[in-house]
Amino acid sequence: MLIATFNCNSVRARLGIVLDWLAAHEPDVLALQETKCVDEQFPAEAFEEAGWRVVYRGQKSYNGVALVSRDELADVSFGLGDDDGESGPRLARGRLGDVTILNTYVPQGSEIGSDKFQFKLEWFARVRRYLEANFDASADKLVWVGDLNVAPEAKDVYDPKRIWPHVCYCQETIDAFAAVVSWGLEDIFRKHLPDEGVYTFWDYRMPMAAQRNRGWRIDHVWATAPAAAGSKEVFVDTEPRMAERPSDHTFVGARFEW
DNA sequence: ATGGTGGACAATCCA
Numbered sequence: 001m002l003i004a005t006f007n008c009n010s011v012r013a014r015l016g017i018v019l020d021w022l023a024a025h026e027p028d029v030l031a032l033q034e035t036k037c038v039d040e041q042f043p044a045e046a047f048e049e050a051g052w053r054v055v056y057r058g059q060k061s062y063n064g065v066a067l068v069s070r071d072e073l074a075d076v077s078f079g080l081g082d083d084d085g086e087s088g089p090r091l092a093r094g095r096l097g098d099v100t101i102l103n104t105y106v107p108q109g110s111e112i113g114s115d116k117f118q119f120k121l122e123w124f125a126r127v128r129r130y131l132e133a134n135f136d137a138s139a140d141k142l143v144w145v146g147d148l149n150v151a152p153e154a155k156d157v158y159d160p161k162r163i164w165p166h167v168c169y170c171q172e173t174i175d176a177f178a179a180v181v182s183w184g185l186e187d188i189f190r191k192h193l194p195d196e197g198v199y200t201f202w203d204y205r206m207p208m209a210a211q212r213n214r215g216w217r218i219d220h221v222w223a224t225a226p227a228a229a230g231s232k233e234v235f236v237d238t239e240p241r242m243a244e245r246p247s248d249h250t251f252v253g254a255r256f257e258w
Numbered sequence: 259a260t261g262g263t264g265g266a267c268a269a270t271c272c273a
Binding site: 012013034037063203205248 | 266267273
C-alpha cells in the first residue's frame with residue numbers, strides 16, 4: 001500500500017501536477033492539504049475522469065483537505081469532532097481495509113505568542129484526545145500524514161541555530177507535538193530517511209531555497225506500531241520541478257506491506 | 259536587510 005501526502009497550495013492551481021503525480025505513482029491514497037477552495041469549487045470531476053475517487057472538505061481561500069484514492073474509502077469523516085467550525089477543513093480520515101489514514105493540515109501558528117500560536121498548541125492537544133477517543137495504538141493500523149507544521153528535530157531544518165525559535169521549530173511546538181505522538185506513533189519518515197538534508201518544504205520567499213536545499217521537514221508520516229511494522233520505504237519526490245511548481249512543498253510517499 | 263513570492267480574491271490574509 002502506497003500512502004502519499006502533498007500540500008498542494010491550491011488544488012485548482014496545481015491540478016495538473018497532482019494528476020500527473022497520481023498517474024506516475026499510482027498511490028492507494030494521496031492526502032492533500034491547502035486545497036484552498038470551498039467544496040462547490042473542488043475539481044472533483046477531473047479526478048473522477050482520471051479514475052480516482054476523492055473526498056474533500058474546504059473553506060473559502062484557506063485550508064482544505066482531501067483524500068484521493070482508487071478504491072472507495074470507508075468511514076470517511078472530517079474534523080476533530082469537537083466542533084470549532086474550523087477543524088473540518090484541517091482533518092480528513094478514511095479507511096482502506098484495516099488501515100485508517102489520517103490527513104491533517106495543522107495550523108501554522110503565525111507568530112510565537114500569538115492567538116494563532118496558542119490555537120496551534122491546543123490543536124495538537126485536541127489531536128491527542130481525538131486519537132485516544134477513536135483508536136487503539138497497540139491494535140489499530142493507523143497512518144497519520146500531512147503538513148504538520150512542526151520540525152521536531154534540529155536536522156528537520158536547514159539552519160537550526162538561525163531558525164530557532166520559529167512557530168514550527170520551538171520548544172512549545174515540539175513539546176506539544178511530542179505529547180501527541182507519545183500516544184503511540186512512530187516516525188516512519190525518519191525510520192527510512194534518517195539522513196540530514198532531507199526535507200519536504202522550501203520557502204519560495206527565499207531566493208534559491210530549493211536549489212540550495214534550504215528546506216524543512218514539516219510534512220510527515222507517523223504510524224501506530226501495527227502499521228509501522230509493515231513500512232518498507234519512504235520517498236520524497238525530488239523531481240527538479242520546483243521552478244515550475246512553486247508550491248514549495250513536495251510529495252512524500254510511504255510504502256507499506258503487511 | 260524584518261524583505262521575499264504565490265494563491266485566493268478583491269483590501270488584505272495566510273503561509
